[in-house]
Amino acid sequence: MRRHTRRVFNLCYRFTGNSTSAEDLSQEVFLRIFRTLPSYQSSQGAFPTWLTSVTRNLLVDHYRRSRRDRMTDSIDDAMPQLEERHSPARMPDKLAQASELSAQLQRGLARLSPELREAVILRDLQGLDYAEIRGVLQVPEGTVKSRINRGRIELARILEEMGVRPA
Amino acid sequence: MDWNCTLTEERLSDFIEGALAPEDAAAFSAHTKTCAACAKLVAQVSGLVSRMQHTAPVKESPLLVGKILEATLGPRKRKPVSPGWFGWIPAIWHPRFAMGIVTVAASVVIVLHASGSPAARTSLNPVNLVRGANRQIHLTYAHGAKFVNGLRVVYEIQSRLSSQPESMSEPISVPATRPSGEPQPGQKQPSAEPHEKSQTVPHSNRRDGRGGAEMAVMLPNRFPSSSSISALRSSL
Structure with a gap:
């Protein structure tokens, strides 16, 4: 349960960039899972893939719902809160560095288009293989590979613009 | 194959993940050695992918699992605590x-x-406490000793009573030469026997319901005379 919760929460957090929204969405995901569990069949894929798929659908819904709000309230406005919460000044060196990198990565992800962002998150942060991502996104594997590749290149350029040195 | 920057960008992820065919990988590497922009891009993306794959997952709130469980399964029903009649004993x-x-x-x-x-003072005085304890110990010892003595007496009586049937089967033999007066000094011990037997005989007669008169006659005489013995024999 805890493992699945962390997986869902991280996907939501990386996609939304906000821990409160991520927690709310995680709850919503598990509620939906709980309601639709009887209809789950193993032919739909492994349970983690199905869980990720449900999460992704909810994230898309959430993104569409909040897009109107984001026209006036940019996601960048939420970033200072994020940085403030994870203020590296109060943490040990290694932790602070990791936290800073994570925050920079989050800011870069927030500037990616949703399609590229979800592909990169699923591949590089969630560790899904191409077939699983294809199952989650319901797109051909070629599209998945293309999105991941473009997402990585774009994210690298964004981070370069932000002045973040590659590791 | 004529490798260019567009191909490098398109196949970058395949190169990083080692999914390129060997000849494509060789062409890719050869191009990046000659193209500084592509080399920089490859380094940036490789570094980014490595960094993302080593990024630790963000820890969720410790309350999140509880919230989810409550949202899905409902609030936990806690068993009402009813101690029962003896539930308080472990406490x-x-x-x-x-x-x-x-x-x-x-x-x-x-x-x-x-x-x-004063009652509290006297009762709580250590001297009184010690005296009281000492007295209690002595009383207990005295009761014990009395009880043991009583047991000893009862045992003695029982042992004498149990030895009586044997004495009844034996004929009562009294020395004929013995006078009815004082016993001789040398015969002190044997003289005790008739005395004991004279006490047991009436007891045996008591079983028959007769002989009470003989008992009354014999008791004053420490050593029964031959006439009294013959009377006793006739009664038996």
Whole structure:
């Protein structure tokens, strides 16, 4: 349960960039899972893939719902809160560095288009293989590979613009 | 194959993940050695992918799992705590409870002692306590000793009574030469036997319901005379 919760929460957090929204969405995901569990069949894929798929659908819904709000309230406005919460000044060196990198990565992800962002998150942060991502996104594997590749290149350029040195 | 920057960008992820065919990988590497922009891009993306794959997952709030469980399964129903009739017994052994009892007892003793009542003072005086304990011990010992003595007497009586049937089967032999007066000094021990037997005979007669008169006659005589013995034999 805890493992699945962390997986869902991280996907939501990386996609939304906000821990409160991520927690709310995680709850919503598990509620939906709980309601639709009887209809789950193993032919739909492994349970983690199905869980990720449900999460992704909810994230898309959430993104569409909040897009109107984001026209006036940019996601960048939420970033200072994020940085403030994870203020590296109060943490040990290694932790602070990791936290800073994570925050920079989050800011870069927030500037990616949703399609590229979800592909990169699923591949590089969630560790899904191409077939699983294809199952989650319901797109051909070629599209998945293309999105991941473009997402990585774009994210690298964004981070370069932000002045973040590659590791 | 004529490798260019567009191909490098398109196949970058395949190159990083080692999914390129060997000849494509060789062409890719050869291009990046000659193209600084592509080399920089490859380094940036490789570094980014490595960094993302080593990024630790963000820890969720510790309350999140509980919230999810509550949202899905509903609030947890806690069993109502009903101690029952004997449910409170284990609580006595709890150190806090024992400590409380000791504290209350100590408080009561202090209050009684400080109240100045003579009964409390005398009863709580250590000398009185020691004397009382000593007296109690002696009383217990005396009761025990008395009980053992009583047992000894009962045992003695029982042993004498049990030896009686044997004495009844034997004929009563009294020395004919013995006078009815005082016994001779040398025959002190044997003289005790008739005395004992004279006591047991009436007892055996008592079983028959007769001989009470003989008993009354014989008891004053320490050594029965031959006439009384013959009378006893005739009665038997």
